[in-house]
Amino acid sequence: MVSQTALSFVRDNADKSSVGPPERCVHCKVRETSLCSSMSNRDLAALSGLGRTRRILAGQVINWPGDASTSCANIVSGALKLTATLADGREQIVGLLFQGDFVGQLFAEEMSITVVALTDTDLCSYPRAGFELVLDTFPKLERLLLKRTISSLNDARVRMLTLGRKNALERVAGFVFELAQRIGQADGKGNLDVLLPISRGEIADFLGLTIETVSRQMTRLKAAAIIDFARGERGCKVLDVNQLEMIVNPI
Amino acid sequence: MVSQTALSFVRDNADKSSVGPPERCVHCKVRETSLCSSMSNRDLAALSGLGRTRRILAGQVINWPGDASTSCANIVSGALKLTATLADGREQIVGLLFQGDFVGQLFAEEMSITVVALTDTDLCSYPRAGFELVLDTFPKLERLLLKRTISSLNDARVRMLTLGRKNALERVAGFVFELAQRIGQADGKGNLDVLLPISRGEIADFLGLTIETVSRQMTRLKAAAIIDFARGERGCKVLDVNQLEMIVNPI
DNA sequence: CGGAACGTTGAGCATAATCAACGACTGTGG
DNA sequence: CCACAGTCGTTGATTATGCTCAACGTTCCG
Numbered sequence: 001m002v003s004q005t006a007l008s009f010v011r012d013n014a015d016k017s018s019v020g021p022p023e024r025c026v027h028c029k030v031r032e033t034s035l036c037s038s039m040s041n042r043d044l045a046a047l048s049g050l051g052r053t054r055r056i057l058a059g060q061v062i063n064w065p066g067d068a069s070t071s072c073a074n075i076v077s078g079a080l081k082l083t084a085t086l087a088d089g090r091e092q093i094v095g096l097l098f099q100g101d102f103v104g105q106l107f108a109e110e111m112s113i114t115v116v117a118l119t120d121t122d123l124c125s126y127p128r129a130g131f132e133l134v135l136d137t138f139p140k141l142e143r144l145l146l147k148r149t150i151s152s153l154n155d156a157r158v159r160m161l162t163l164g165r166k167n168a169l170e171r172v173a174g175f176v177f178e179l180a181q182r183i184g185q186a187d188g189k190g191n192l193d194v195l196l197p198i199s200r201g202e203i204a205d206f207l208g209l210t211i212e213t214v215s216r217q218m219t220r221l222k223a224a225a226i227i228d229f230a231r232g233e234r235g236c237k238v239l240d241v242n243q244l245e246m247i248v249n250p251i
Numbered sequence: 252m253v254s255q256t257a258l259s260f261v262r263d264n265a266d267k268s269s270v271g272p273p274e275r276c277v278h279c280k281v282r283e284t285s286l287c288s289s290m291s292n293r294d295l296a297a298l299s300g301l302g303r304t305r306r307i308l309a310g311q312v313i314n315w316p317g318d319a320s321t322s323c324a325n326i327v328s329g330a331l332k333l334t335a336t337l338a339d340g341r342e343q344i345v346g347l348l349f350q351g352d353f354v355g356q357l358f359a360e361e362m363s364i365t366v367v368a369l370t371d372t373d374l375c376s377y378p379r380a381g382f383e384l385v386l387d388t389f390p391k392l393e394r395l396l397l398k399r400t401i402s403s404l405n406d407a408r409v410r411m412l413t414l415g416r417k418n419a420l421e422r423v424a425g426f427v428f429e430l431a432q433r434i435g436q437a438d439g440k441g442n443l444d445v446l447l448p449i450s451r452g453e454i455a456d457f458l459g460l461t462i463e464t465v466s467r468q469m470t471r472l473k474a475a476a477i478i479d480f481a482r483g484e485r486g487c488k489v490l491d492v493n494q495l496e497m498i499v500n501p502i
Numbered sequence: 503c504g505g506a507a508c509g510t511t512g513a514g515c516a517t518a519a520t521c522a523a524c525g526a527c528t529g530t531g532g
Numbered sequence: 533c534c535a536c537a538g539t540c541g542t543t544g545a546t547t548a549t550g551c552t553c554a555a556c557g558t559t560c561c562g
Contacts, residue, residue, distance in 0.1 A: 084412035087501050092415040094408035107398045113408060142393060147358045149400045154356075156407035157345035157364060161335035163414035164343040164459025168550065200509060208415025213550055215510055231509070232559060250338050419518065451541060464518055466542055482541070483526065 022048035028124070033100030034074040038144040046137065050130045056080075056117040062103075063115040072104020072128050078121025079197060083114045083205065092163075093206040095152070096197075102148065106132060118198060163208045171207040172217035173247040176227060180238045192238040199234075273299035279375070284351030285325040289395040297388065301381045307331075307368040313354075314366040323355020323379050329372025330448055334365045334456065343414075344457040346403070347448075353399065357383060369449060414459045422458040423468035424498040427478060431489045443489040450485075 025031065025048045026041055036044060053076070056062060062080070063069065075097055082095035094113065097103055105111045106128065126134075135142045162171055176194065184192035196203070204214045218236075221227045226243045229236035238244060276282065276299045277292060287295060304327070307313060313331070314320065326348055333346035345364065348354050356362045357379065377385075386393045413422055427445065435443035447454070455465045469487075472478045477494045480487035489495060 082408065084408060086412065086416060090416040092412040094411045105401075107401055108405065112405070136390075139387075139390060139393075142390070142397065146393065146397045146400065149397065149404060150356075150358055153400060153404045153407060154359065154363070156404060156411065157333065157335060160345045160407065160411060160414055161337065161343040163411055165337060165341040199507095210551060211509080212511085212552085216550090219510075231557085450539095461519060462541080463520085463543085467518090470542075 030100045038140040050126045056121045069105035073123040073125035076122040079118040281351045289391040301377045307372045320356035324374040324376035327373040330369040
């Protein structure tokens with residue numbers, strides 16, 4: 001494993017001369033969901049001048065632990081995982097980031113976490129130092145970053161409960177349930193179609209289990225007619241949301 | 252369990268008339284370690300007018316999950332635990348807070364976490380809405396809060412690795428090791444005295460284990476002459492830091 | 503066609519939970 | 533002063549849960 005400086009390869013799409021509302025930002029698909037949503041078109045010029053778009057291929061490592069973090073970015077499309085790893089290779093996914101999320105280690109020297117692309121991902125990347133300066137100038141930007149960081153901290157704490165205290169069935173059921181709530185699509189027959197965005201192995205790394213255990217619990221939920229799925233498909237159908245919630249959140 | 256509004260009992264020590272550098276803040280023992288360290292004596296008046304000191308007895312619940320969070324506070328002395336709980340009583344400690352730390356849920360409506368005093372604790376408490384307004388006015392205060400929130404998030408993520416992937420011995424050894432690093436006192440014979448700030452039961456809740464398992468691993472470390480402790484004592488002596496670190500962080 | 507990646511399933515095992523008993527210490531009340 | 537209950541920590545026996553190791557089917561791609 002050869003370490004590479006984080007995002008050091010970002011060079012293209014300079015926009016140095018823009019002064020007014022920058023065209024490529026105004027039409028950006030995460031204009032209203034990313035941190036940029038806290039800034040007016042006019043103010044956005046300050047960020048636009050710093051930002052460079054960059055495509056990351058699935059599986060690519062963006063940031064190695066121990067590297068100085070010299071960049072940060074908004075996710076324009078795609079998905080990233082944040083992982084923590086032990087010396088012998090045991091791995092824990094400590095966060096998943098999607099379209100509109102912000103990635104990067106601000107105001108901290110050392111990064112103990114690896115960032116890897118789950119799918120091909122488009123980033124709008126900024127030099128860290130420059131981004132921190134922009135934060136000084138635009139209180140609304142800093143406020144939104146603070147809010148999102150607080151929200152991530154709350155998520156992390158809730159997930160500690162899962163990792164520390166829930167059994168395998170509760171973990172898997174909870175994972176499916178949460179996805180169903182967030183990205184489930186009604187199929188017209190009263191069921192919810194859920195596209196699991198990650199492989200069984202990654203679900204295992206996310207839940208602190210092994211692949212085999214995740215598979216067995218999925219089979220168990222299928223046998224109980226709570227969910228349904230076919231071999232080789234990443235998706236699954238939630239047949240009985242109530243029973244699923246019962247497992248996750250018993251009365 | 253009767254829910255009580257967070258910190259609603261805070262009434263004493265008003266300081267309404269102060270305009271200059273507030274006396275009780277200047278001499279506060281966490282003046283230089285709490286969020287207040289980001290503010291000049293002059294600016295501190297804005298917070299001082301809002302703050303009320305409040306003593307919480309060991310075991311008292313400060314905040315129930317589901318309550319609206321109407322207060323926040325700096326910890327002047329003592330210690331708090333943040334816990335997440337399942338319906339059947341399984342509990343996970345998701346954070347420990349000490350002197351100088353900030354406690355409270357800003358910019359988020361629902362709190363899913365319980366705050367309980369581990370020891371008798373003195374708080375300097377603020378109405379949440381007022382504190383948020385002060386944040387608007389003092390960018391340095393907001394910046395320090397952001398930095399500390401980012402730091403807490405990093406801690407939480409590292410702890411997810413422990414809860415998801417480490418075995419019982421690694422968890423307990425890691426707990427002792429970290430405390431030794433942070434609050435260990437050299438005893439003059441080349442060993443480190445560590446005062447464990449919480450009971451076995453709370454260590455178990457912190458590490459996602461049972462009391463018995465924590466006890467067994469402590470005994471195991473003692474049998475290996477890595478640590479030493481006597482029955483009934485909260486403290487322990489680290490006899491072999493290297494071996495301890497070896498368990499935590501094998502090469 | 504062959505190999506790789508992914509998911510499922512089974513058998514056996516190891517780890518930590520559970521259940522139970524006990525000792526040390528504390529505080530209470532007679 | 534002692535009896536007593538209560539809390540805390542330790543230890544032992546047993547069990548259950550999830551891990552490890554192994555085999556196999558499917559899909560995808562060269």
